[in-house]
Amino acid sequence: MEKALKKYAWIFVLPTLAAFTIGFIIPFFEGLYLSFCQFTTVGNAKFIGISNYINALGDPQFIQSAWFTICVTVVNILAINILAFALAMALTEKLKGTNFFRTIFFMPNLIGGIVLGYIWQILINGILSLCAQPLLKLNPTAGFWGIIILMCWQQIGYMMIIYIAGLQNVPDDLIEAAKIDGANDWQILWKIKIPMMMPSITICVFLTLTNSLKLFDQNLALTAGEPSHATEMLAMNIYNTFYFRAGPAWKGIGQAKSVIFSIVVILIGFLQLKSTRSKEVQA
Numbered sequence: 001m002e003k004a005l006k007k008y009a010w011i012f013v014l015p016t017l018a019a020f021t022i023g024f025i026i027p028f029f030e031g032l033y034l035s036f037c038q039f040t041t042v043g044n045a046k047f048i049g050i051s052n053y054i055n056a057l058g059d060p061q062f063i064q065s066a067w068f069t070i071c072v073t074v075v076n077i078l079a080i081n082i083l084a085f086a087l088a089m090a091l092t093e094k095l096k097g098t099n100f101f102r103t104i105f106f107m108p109n110l111i112g113g114i115v116l117g118y119i120w121q122i123l124i125n126g127i128l129s130l131c132a133q134p135l136l137k138l139n140p141t142a143g144f145w146g147i148i149i150l151m152c153w154q155q156i157g158y159m160m161i162i163y164i165a166g167l168q169n170v171p172d173d174l175i176e177a178a179k180i181d182g183a184n185d186w187q188i189l190w191k192i193k194i195p196m197m198m199p200s201i202t203i204c205v206f207l208t209l210t211n212s213l214k215l216f217d218q219n220l221a222l223t224a225g226e227p228s229h230a231t232e233m234l235a236m237n238i239y240n241t242f243y244f245r246a247g248p249a250w251k252g253i254g255q256a257k258s259v260i261f262s263i264v265v266i267l268i269g270f271l272q273l274k275s276t277r278s279k280e281v282q283a
Helices: 001-032 051-056 060-091 098-112 113-130 140-168 172-180 185-196 198-213 217-222 234-244 249-282
Strands: none
Touching: 001 249, 051 060, 051 249, 060 098, 060 140, 060 217, 060 234, 098 140, 113 140, 113 217, 140 185, 140 198, 140 217, 172 185, 185 198, 217 234, 234 249
């Protein structure tokens, strides 16, 4: 029976492999080729070498968007994970109503990003107008913190659920033994709970890292990159380059930017996974 299963296992893998090949592998390599071309449509692509990459890396808006994306990503990773972990710690205590609060905190994750963007745009602009401050599209500082608040509100509940699962897997016997040995709550947190939760931390940091780097719809709805591209993240910069800059050259440059962006996200994600997983082994 086992031999038969192994022999025909590829049949069950084939549908997923075919979908992955058609939906990802083929478009990726076609996009990689187009990044070396000048084109207006796929059918009239003309190979021009690496000039698209030179122009992409020489575009000051692209560099500015990259720096803004890095800043947003770093703050998001710290804010979302620290707050989600704190909520998970609070909601794993034996208190009344914890299930209700878990549901409430998780609910924003069910709302689409572009809808959240418009909701928070109205809220933040209302607060800014009451304080006699420039609105989001004229206020890069408010735009930056608006994106942070929006992402925290959307993702903290989701990360909280993952952290709760990690906390619940920490053996009670181990904590009780540490208390008997005289460990306080702070020592138990740093020496027992966090090391044993490294798989959950790995997942949450990876998700917040990649979600922040790839952020588009919330950025579009909240600030649309205004003022003067000051709050434009990399995904939006690529979109604007490809669709809103005049001339056939910009499509190739936009495609080159997307390839650079994809490689950077993959490399950063891989390095982060390798770094945090090494701590899982040590734990």
